Amino acid sequence: MRVIDLRGQDLSWAQLRAAVPRQTPQSLNQAEATVRAIIEDVQARGPAALREYAGRFDRVEQDRIKVDAAAIQDAVHQLDPAVRHGLESAIARCRAFAAAQRPADAEVEVAPGAKLVHRWTPVARVGLYVPGGLAVYPSSVVMNVVPAQAAGVDSVVLCTPPQAEFGGLPHPTILAAAGLLGVDEVWAIGGAQALAAMAHGVSDPDHGDTLEAVQTITGPGNIFVATAKRLLRSVVGVDAEAGTTEIAVIADHTAQADYVAADLISQAEHDPDAGSVLITHQPDVADRVAAAVARMAPQARHAERIKTALEGPQSGVILTESLDASIQAADAYAAEHLEIHTDNAWEVAARVRNAGAIFVGPYSPVPLGDYAAGSNHVLPTGGSAVHAQGLCTTSFMKAVQVIEYTQEALGALQTDIVALAEAENLPNHGVAVTVRAAAATGGEG
Structure with missing residues (x-):
């Protein structure tokens, strides 16, 4: 390992950031054209495109893309007992920590009759991606699913690549982890195409299956997955480009x-x-x-x-x-x-x-x-x-601000609001307040 000797140097923050070791980042621009084409293709051709990519990238001739619930339960039953014990232990501890992370709503009365609420609400549906390849990541299933469930997410879908070794199904340990967590919607889709399918939704009429679009996507992946996240940010929320x-x-x-x-x-x-x-x-x-x-x-x-x-x-x-x-x-x-x-x-x-x-x-x-x-x-x-x-319970939540003012509380701010509205050359913002004051005194709006 090389040695970086910072002794005797008075470095600024920027100089210190430049001096420490750093990975040479892969350029997402190199993959952008490829990933953009995949996203557009999935939008246009749906399951036909997904099956084509399964053949090209995963060497799987795919029929049904959605994993049958029975296959998930079979994987749970066949899971090595030691691995199951390890997963169940991890799930229990992750659940305890994730539950503690759930924030409480905040409410404040900033003046008499002026109530503000900071209300936390879970995302309705999330998509979780777990990569395949040479390694197997049941721990990533746990790390993504548990905080989503702790947040109160209504619907969770998991996408992970099909494996030729397992007859086109995802790796059984991945399926077993999903089953232990109560996730029964799993699709055998890998790479950027999986994120495109979750973001835009896909219908497979040949099997009566529909992957409904999600609002947030999380999970690790290669440069193509990271690029897909960047390109889909305007469509869905995503976690970091890891x-x-x-x-x-x-x-x-x-x-x-x-x-x-x-x-x-x-x-x-x-x-x-x-x-x-x-x-x-x-x-x-x-x-x-x-x-x-x-x-x-x-x-x-x-x-x-x-x-x-x-x-x-x-x-x-x-x-x-x-x-x-x-x-x-x-x-x-x-x-x-x-x-x-x-x-x-x-x-x-x-x-x-x-x-x-x-x-x-x-x-x-x-x-x-x-x-x-x-x-x-x-x-x-x-x-x-x-x-x-890092990923946590609030990654799957968003805050909604709720405002309620009484007539008197609004009236107390009328002069301030009108002055600010005029300063911004938006006079009808002020009218929205004065019309209420006029109605309260019996005047014309």
Whole structure:
């Protein structure tokens, strides 16, 4: 891992943001023409287009696109008991945390007779995407479905690619996770075409199936899925255009080198472009962690992938002047996952402003959050944690502002409203108030 020595430098915020390691972002523009054509094709040809893409991208000759409810239940019954136990444990903890995130409505009387309400309401129908490919992500089913259900969403649909290995059905572990969560509407559709189908809706008259359009779409995916989200933002709400995973670790002399090394390696095994960053003000800590990485990484199952990630420009060791400077560097990096391996770790964590999720202490590794902690693993990447947050219950809710004024309360603001309306050259805004005052006094409107 390369070393970035920030000691002895007085960097501005912008300079610090530029100095920390960063993944080279994939250009969504490169995929835009392809994805735009797919979206338009799905709109125009519906199920015929979806079956064509299933053959082209998934090597599946598809008949019925919607997954029969019986297949979902079969997958639940055939699920490995250990995997089922793990999923059920994760679901229970995620439900507890998601329920606690549900916000209360707020009501205030700003003046006598002037009532304002900030009312939270769930989105009516959401679409969740779970990718296929070489990996299987039942944990992503949990992370997307649970907060939607906690928000009170009426209707949830899940799209995931068909698999030739399983006769054109999605991976059975994905189906089983959906079944355990009570999701009975699953469509075997992958990629950008899945997002197009959920955003615009698709009818398959040959089988009497209809995928009703959704209002919000969430879930991870490749560059084509991210591009589809960008292009469909004017049609539906979407979560973040997620990038490759990343981890940063703030460490001092109390850190166990093997723990830190294992955690850096665990994220590097995701992808050759994954980012693993160590931040420390103590060079001997950096040396101990580097030695542990050098010993452990070559023995890992995905050693070549890990080596590429750790040696890439997106990874490295940041040396700082002090713990305060390490916290500043971590804020500038704004990691998707941030671990704190320091003395008084909770106090350090409380000072961090920018991170998708913070893992405090030696026994809170990132994989805990990936699977079973109860937190959500759909988190902002690429430094976007300076302004974005992870998926949570409110991701599937929206606030409605409700206003009620009495006649007297409106009358008390008549002069102010008329003055502001005239200042903006919108006099009829003022008339909408004065007509009521005139009616109240028996005058003409």
